[in-house]
Amino acid sequence: VFVVAARLLSVAVVEAQYDTIDGHRCFRNLAGMTEAMFDLQRSYPNLASVEDVGDSYLKSRNDNSDDYPLPQNGYDIWAMNVTAHGSKRGSADKGKMLIISGVHPREYAPPELTMRFAESLLSEYGVDADVTWLLQNAEVHIIFHVNPDSRYVTETHPETFWRKNQNPGGGSCRSSRVGVDLNRNYDFMWGDQDGASDDECDSTYHGRSPESEPETRAVVDYAKRIFPAGQRRDDPEDMVNTPLGEDIMGIFVDVHSPGGYIFYPWGHKNAKSKDDDALQATARKMSYFNGYTLWAGGQPDFQYATSGDSSDYMYAALGVASFGLELGEDFYEDCGLFEDEVVPDNLSALLYLAKNSKKPFSLAKGPDILGLVLSNDNIQDGIQYGIKVTVVASDSRLVNSIRNYPDFPATGGQGVAEVRVYLDVHPDDFKEGDLVWDMKLVDDNSDEQTYELEVTSPDGFSAGRHTLYVQARDGRDYFGPATGAFFDVERRPTKSPTVAPTTNRPSKRPTSRPTARPTTKRPSEKPTSKPTSRPSNKPTVRPTAKPTTRPTNKPTLRPTTAEPSSSPTGKPITARPTFSPSRNPTDAPSDSPTTANPSSSPTTSPTSSPSSSPTHEPSRSPSKAPTALPTISPSTSPTTSSPSSKSSTNPSTIPSINPSSDPSSQPSDAPTPQPTKSPTVEPIFSPAVVDSPNPEKNPGEPTTDTLSQVFVAFPPPPSSSPPSVGQVTKPSVPAALSSPSNNASCTARSSAVAVSLFATALLLLYLG
Numbered sequence: 078v079f080v081v082a083a084r085l086l087s088v089a090v091v092e093a094q095y096d097t098i099d100g101h102r103c104f105r106n107l108a109g110m111t112e113a114m115f116d117l118q119r120s121y122p123n124l125a126s127v128e129d130v131g132d133s134y135l136k137s138r139n140d141n142s143d144d145y146p147l148p149q150n151g152y153d154i155w156a157m158n159v160t161a162h163g164s165k166r167g168s169a170d171k172g173k174m175l176i177i178s179g180v181h182p183r184e185y186a187p188p189e190l191t192m193r194f195a196e197s198l199l200s201e202y203g204v205d206a207d208v209t210w211l212l213q214n215a216e217v218h219i220i221f222h223v224n225p226d227s228r229y230v231t232e233t234h235p236e237t238f239w240r241k242n243q244n245p246g247g248g249s250c251r252s253s254r255v256g257v258d259l260n261r262n263y264d265f266m267w268g269d270q271d272g273a274s275d276d277e278c279d280s281t282y283h284g285r286s287p288e289s290e291p292e293t294r295a296v297v298d299y300a301k302r303i304f305p306a307g308q309r310r311d312d313p314e315d316m317v318n319t320p321l322g323e324d325i326m327g328i329f330v331d332v333h334s335p336g337g338y339i340f341y342p343w344g345h346k347n348a349k350s351k352d353d354d355a356l357q358a359t360a361r362k363m364s365y366f367n368g369y370t371l372w373a374g375g376q377p378d379f380q381y382a383t384s385g386d387s388s389d390y391m392y393a394a395l396g397v398a399s400f401g402l403e404l405g406e407d408f409y410e411d412c413g414l415f416e417d418e419v420v421p422d423n424l425s426a427l428l429y430l431a432k433n434s435k436k437p438f439s440l441a442k443g444p445d446i447l448g449l450v451l452s453n454d455n456i457q458d459g460i461q462y463g464i465k466v467t468v469v470a471s472d473s474r475l476v477n478s479i480r481n482y483p484d485f486p487a488t489g490g491q492g493v494a495e496v497r498v499y500l501d502v503h504p505d506d507f508k509e510g511d512l513v514w515d516m517k518l519v520d521d522n523s524d525e526q527t528y529e530l531e532v533t534s535p536d537g538f539s540a541g542r543h544t545l546y547v548q549a550r551d552g553r554d555y556f557g558p559a560t561g562a563f564f565d566v567e568r569r570p571t572k573s574p575t576v577a578p579t580t581n582r583p584s585k586r587p588t589s590r591p592t593a594r595p596t597t598k599r600p601s602e603k604p605t606s607k608p609t610s611r612p613s614n615k616p617t618v619r620p621t622a623k624p625t626t627r628p629t630n631k632p633t634l635r636p637t638t639a640e641p642s643s644s645p646t647g648k649p650i651t652a653r654p655t656f657s658p659s660r661n662p663t664d665a666p667s668d669s670p671t672t673a674n675p676s677s678s679p680t681t682s683p684t685s686s687p688s689s690s691p692t693h694e695p696s697r698s699p700s701k702a703p704t705a706l707p708t709i710s711p712s713t714s715p716t717t718s719s720p721s722s723k724s725s726t727n728p729s730t731i732p733s734i735n736p737s738s739d740p741s742s743q744p745s746d747a748p749t750p751q752p753t754k755s756p757t758v759e760p761i762f763s764p765a766v767v768d769s770p771n772p773e774k775n776p777g778e779p780t781t782d783t784l785s786q787v788f789v790a791f792p793p794p795p796s797s798s799p800p801s802v803g804q805v806t807k808p809s810v811p812a813a814l815s816s817p818s819n820n821a822s823c824t825a826r827s828s829a830v831a832v833s834l835f836a837t838a839l840l841l842l843y844l845g
Contacts, residue, residue, distance in 0.1 A: 098232050103412035104189045106232050107152075110221055113192060114157055121199045123162050124212060130156045131295025133226045134243045146233070147243065152225035154295045156218055159198050164213040172215035172434030173303050173397075176427070177296055177387070178332040179222035180259050182231040183238045186410040186419055187332040187402075188221045193420055194427050195219055206544055206561035207432065210503055215434045218303055223292050224259060238408065240280050242290055250278040257284040260331070260383065262293045263390035265313055266345040272384030283385050296387070300329065300395060308396030317393065320351035323439045327397035328430050331387045334410060336372075336380075336403030339363050342392045343374035344383040350374065350392070355438035358488040360400065362429060362441065362475040367422035370479070372403070377482075398437035400430070432558040435505060442488040443557030444472040444549035447525060451545065451562055460537035461566050468496050468516060470549040470557075471525040491552035496528045499546040504559050516547075538566045 094116075095109035105113060118127045135151030160171065176194070178187035198217060201208040211217075222228055226243040241256025250256075258280060261273040264287035268275070273283040288294050301309075304327040310316050339360045342350045350356060353375065360371050370378040383389075392399035404410070405419045433440040448469040455463030476489035484490075496516040499507060507513060516528035532545065543566065548559045 098185065099235075101185060101409065101412060103415050104185050104410075105192065107222065107225060107228050110188055110192060111155070113196075114155060114221065117157070117195060117199060121202075124159060124199055124202055125195070126158045126162070128156050128158070129153045130220065130299045132291050133224070134291055135226045136291070148226060148229045151243075152222075152229075154220065154223065154225065154292065156220045156299055157195060158216055158218050159195055159212065160216040161202070161209075161212040166214060168216065172431075172436075173218070173327045174215065174330070174431050174434040175218045175220075175300055175303055175328075176330045176332065177220045177223050179220075179224055179228055180331065180387075181240045181333060182224050182228035183240055183408045184334040184404075185408065186334045186404045186415055188228075189415070190404065190420060190423055191219050191221055191332060194424055197424055206563045207428070209563075210544070210546070210559070210561050211428075211431055214503060214505060215431060216303070217431055217434075218299070220296065220299070223296060227256065235409065241282065242292055244284075244290060246277040246282075246285075254278045254280075256282070257290050258282050259290055259292050260333075260387060261385040262288060262290050263297070263385050263387055263394075264288050265385065265390040265393045267385040269345055269382075269384035272345050272382035272386070287385070297390075300391065303327070304329075304395050304397050310394055310396060313390075313393035318351060321392075321396050321438065323355070323442075324436070325396055325398065325438055326435060327395075328434045328437050329388070329391040329395075329397050329399045330427070330430060331401040332404065333401060334404040335406050335408060337367075337369045337405070338372040338378065338380070338403040339367075339369045340372040340388060340401040340403070342389050342399060344372075344386050344389050346374060346382055347379045348374040352392075352438060354487045355441050356392075356398065356400075358476050358485065359398065359430070359433065359437065359441040361477070361479050361482075361485060362445070363400070363426040364479040365475040366425040366429065367402075368480070369402070371482070398433075402426075429558070439555060440558050442551075442553075443555035444470050444493045444551050445475050445557050446470055446547055446549060446560040447474060449545075449547055449560055449562050451564055455531065455533065462535075462537050463531045463533040464538075464545075464564060466498055466516070466530045466532055466545060466547070468498075468528045468547050468549075469525055470496050470528065472549075472551045472557075473524045477524070488555075491555070493526045493549050494552045494554075495550045496526075497548050497550070498530055498532060499548070499559075500532060501543055503546055503561075504548045504556070540566050 095105045095113050097109060098104045098106045114127055118125045131154040133151040133154060135147060136153065138151065160168075176191050178191045180187075195217070198208055198212060202212055203209055224242050227239045227241065230237060230243075231239045237253040239253050239256075241258050243255065244257050245255050246257070255278075257277075258273070261267075261281050261283040266272070267287040268283055272281075274281045276282060284290055284293075288297060308321070308325055308327070341356045341360050342352075357371070357373070357376075360373065364370070370376075372378055372380050388399045388401045391397050402423065404423065405414060410419065430437075446468060448467075450467040452465045452467070453461065455461070470493045472491055472493050473484070473489040477484045497504070498514045498516060500512040502508075502511045502513075514530055514532060516530040518526055519529045520527035543564050544561050545564065546559045546561045548556055550556050
């Protein structure tokens, strides 16, 4: 969902609004990127901030070249901070992630990918639960162009394939051989001839001294401001054999191209670091998303040494988890490959990294959530008492997915020991008195496990948006990253109870007119039975009371519920849940003519197919909308769904429908008596919108599509995994097209027209 929404949004934005590189419409040029960055800051003032963090080499110089024009006075180097600035956590308590790109300007794809990532995070905040909690709990910092001077040259003169910055050095080099390789200029293992060059005309020239270049200093100074000072090492080269430990905070990512690699320390030599278990586990899980192989010490795809590079420096000197990407297949990447593979594959990988930024070396060793499904499981009297949660988790799927590599039992062989569900509190913020449940294992396949639980509230969920978080623990007590999902409980006035449960999803519009007038006395005022004290796992599908042929005097407002299910309802580990209950429906009857509730006695036996005889009550409730079933929101059109299970002894639970009546989706013109009592307030469960690509849409705002109650965790589960996760229902079919009564009416009208045309033809023949 996150990737699809981001991709649709970004493609449209890039092509419609900003200047792009000639011949590569998918890549914004330097001016277009700068404009887009400030547009994001203006559009999302509470989520995005931009800061000048340094100057390019030419910023204060007026150098020029006989071969090509240079930008006048160079450029500022900008960084963007993407986070929820108004969240409860202060900056010091948030995880930190720093992404840089544009180090080598001939690599077109990296800056565009990092801009797409920023746009995705901003547009999905408040829509996607994972993105929302991520920005509330972490900061994602991005420097889109580390080397803007040479990017300008490369975009205007692509034949140069410029790699280094614009420092002319001693003046002995010509054209594109001028400059310092910024990725050999960091102060760790600087000058090591195995991974850099002291020839100023060489493509890997390391510069005259460590951090000699203003661009390098801008990145280092900014990183030191972001990452905790307590994790730094005074003499990192002397401590290469000392592990950082599992309590570090922060992730660094340097994005390059091409190649299809993930790199991490060590890069200056073909040997593993002392934190290789955590670094390798993270890189392997990134590979699950993008399919890249590992370029790191001790791995079969180690290509060559890189001394004085950013990745080794950030890990060894600043003490953070450090990675890099080599995207795609070419310096000037093909737009088709970029849009179809590079963007979707690597947005997911970057999101996975960001979720681990608080404790990267610990979370990488824990199990992962492959899929998360929420389903409305317990609604009585219009009150949501429970929600069913289904989770697929694995300790090995991601870490062992890399092609042509052996399994990694160091972190992927412990199995899933436990899955926990948290309500309205992220696991990092959990404290005594918050709500958490242990899930029940229901299916154990070789490398993945399925867990289920019904999360319940004795008084009903309070109205508003809720967030469920799930987190898995392995056999060595390592927790993996959390995954979240929204669900909404909304309030709406109930004009009158509905007729009976049906297999269709409820319409949100009133019927065109009352289906009939009452022909019998009003039903009894007293409920036929009281609801059970505990919610059941499934909503009632048919009335529990036996039908009667005699009407009662006044309507009842509460359906009779089935006995509670014997399956567990998710007993909390902590104290009993303390929800703020919504207002319960009142027992006072409405003065408007109504039918008996699903739990009460129907006035006539319902039929299984449309009938020309009228039904016995008008209703102001949505047509065929049972109060015991949830309304899926957002949706503004009537919908149909696959039939739910019915009783084998009484399958006819659908009331008679007048075939000649207008479609149920049309508004009613007939007056309806007003109730003397205040309307009841009914909490209605609805899943939050999780895949809207519109950044201007408010969370939960109605759309014209009906979404399934499925929330996709990253990574997506395999298609063979139970349950089916990540599927979205097809667009809903309007009731006017799907109702049997309307189909019958259309057939009757068609027949009448055909007969009329035939008679006219005979008359013309006779007269002729």
